[in-house]
Amino acid sequence: MSKEYIWSVIILMSIVTYLPRSLPMVILSHYNLPAWFTRWLTFVPTAIFGALVFPDIFLTDNHINLALNNIALWTTVIIAPLAFKTKSLGYTIISGTLVYAVLQALV
Amino acid sequence: MLGIKINKRVLQKISPIALGYLVLGLACGMLGQKAAITPLEMLAMSIFAYAGSSQFIGIAMILQSASFFSIGLTILIVNLRYVLFSSTLTPYFSKRKLPFLALFTHGITDETFAVNLTSFETETDPYWTHEEALALNFLGCVVWALSNAFGCYASEFISLDIHLVSYILTAMFLGIWVNYLVNRTMILVGLTSGILAVILAQIIPFKLHIVISSLFCSGLACYITRHQKGGQNNE
Structure with a gap:
C-alpha cells in the first residue's frame, strides 16, 4: 500500500x-425548527439504536440465528433486564463483556 | 468563545464510553497494522475521522485496495445516521456561532451524541453546558485516538478476541438504547425499528438498513402521534 x-x-x-x-x-x-420536526426528532434515537442492536444480535453472517451458538443473542437476553433497570452504560458494557466471555467458554 | 470545561460530571459520563473506546480502539489499531498503516497514520485517522464503524470499514477496504469512490460512498452512507444525530442536537445549540458548531459537531459519535442529549434533557442543577458537551466529545476523541495508535503499535504483543470486541460495541449500543426506552411509545418505536432493520439488513446493501428503518419508524411514530401533545411523554 x-x-x-x-x-x-x-x-x-x-x-x-x-x-x-x-x-x-x-x-x-x-x-426555528417546526414543531412536527422536533417531535419527529424525539423518536429518532430509540429507532436508531433499535436498528443498531437488533441486527447485531439476531443475524449471523446476515442470516437470522436463534440457535444456542449465537452468543451475542443470549448474552443480550441475560443482561437486558439489568441494562433496562439500571439504564447504566457502564454496567451494561461490563456485564455484557463478562457474560459473553463466560458463554463463549461454555458453548 | 471555544471554551471547554472538564469537571467531575464530565469525567463520570465519559468513563464508561472511554472504557468501550479503549477496547474497540485497540482492536481497530490492530486491524490497521494488518493493513500496513503506521501508528502515526492511525492517530491521524482517529483524530480527524473519529468514527468506529467507519474506520473498521475503511481499513478493510484499504486491505482490498478499494477505489476512492467506493470507500467514500460506503463510509458516507454508513455515516448518514450522523445527519439525524446532528439535527437532533440542533435545538440545544441555537445561539452558538459557526466556529463552536464546527468544532463541536466533529465530535458527534453514537455514544457522545446519546450522552450529550440525555445530559441536556436531564441535567438541570446546574444545566449541562456547551463547554461540558465539547469536553465530552474531546475526551472521547483523545481516548479513541490514543488507543488506536497504541493498538497499531503493540499489535504483536496483545491479542483480542474479535467476537468479544464486536459484542462490546453492541453492548454500548444496548446501554445507550435503554436510556431512550422511557415509555410504551418509545419502546414500541425502538422494537419495531429493530425488527424492520433485521429484515432489511438481509436484503439491502451498504448497511443502509439502519438509516432506512429508523427514518421510517420515527416518521411513522411522528405521524401517528400528530394530534397528541409532546409525543414522547404520552404514557
Whole structure:
C-alpha cells in the first residue's frame, strides 16, 4: 500500500464523516425548527439504536440465528433486564463483556 | 468563545464510553497494522475521522485496495445516521456561532451524541453546558485516538478476541438504547425499528438498513402521534 493511497483515504474518510455531522447543525441552527420536526426528532434515537442492536444480535453472517451458538443473542437476553433497570452504560458494557466471555467458554 | 470545561460530571459520563473506546480502539489499531498503516497514520485517522464503524470499514477496504469512490460512498452512507444525530442536537445549540458548531459537531459519535442529549434533557442543577458537551466529545476523541495508535503499535504483543470486541460495541449500543426506552411509545418505536432493520439488513446493501428503518419508524411514530401533545411523554 503506498503512503499516498493511505493518506488520501484518511483525508477522504475525514471529509465523509465530518460533513454529515456538521452540515445539519450548521444549517439548521439558523432556523426555528417546526414543531412536527422536533417531535419527529424525539423518536429518532430509540429507532436508531433499535436498528443498531437488533441486527447485531439476531443475524449471523446476515442470516437470522436463534440457535444456542449465537452468543451475542443470549448474552443480550441475560443482561437486558439489568441494562433496562439500571439504564447504566457502564454496567451494561461490563456485564455484557463478562457474560459473553463466560458463554463463549461454555458453548 | 471555544471554551471547554472538564469537571467531575464530565469525567463520570465519559468513563464508561472511554472504557468501550479503549477496547474497540485497540482492536481497530490492530486491524490497521494488518493493513500496513503506521501508528502515526492511525492517530491521524482517529483524530480527524473519529468514527468506529467507519474506520473498521475503511481499513478493510484499504486491505482490498478499494477505489476512492467506493470507500467514500460506503463510509458516507454508513455515516448518514450522523445527519439525524446532528439535527437532533440542533435545538440545544441555537445561539452558538459557526466556529463552536464546527468544532463541536466533529465530535458527534453514537455514544457522545446519546450522552450529550440525555445530559441536556436531564441535567438541570446546574444545566449541562456547551463547554461540558465539547469536553465530552474531546475526551472521547483523545481516548479513541490514543488507543488506536497504541493498538497499531503493540499489535504483536496483545491479542483480542474479535467476537468479544464486536459484542462490546453492541453492548454500548444496548446501554445507550435503554436510556431512550422511557415509555410504551418509545419502546414500541425502538422494537419495531429493530425488527424492520433485521429484515432489511438481509436484503439491502451498504448497511443502509439502519438509516432506512429508523427514518421510517420515527416518521411513522411522528405521524401517528400528530394530534397528541409532546409525543414522547404520552404514557
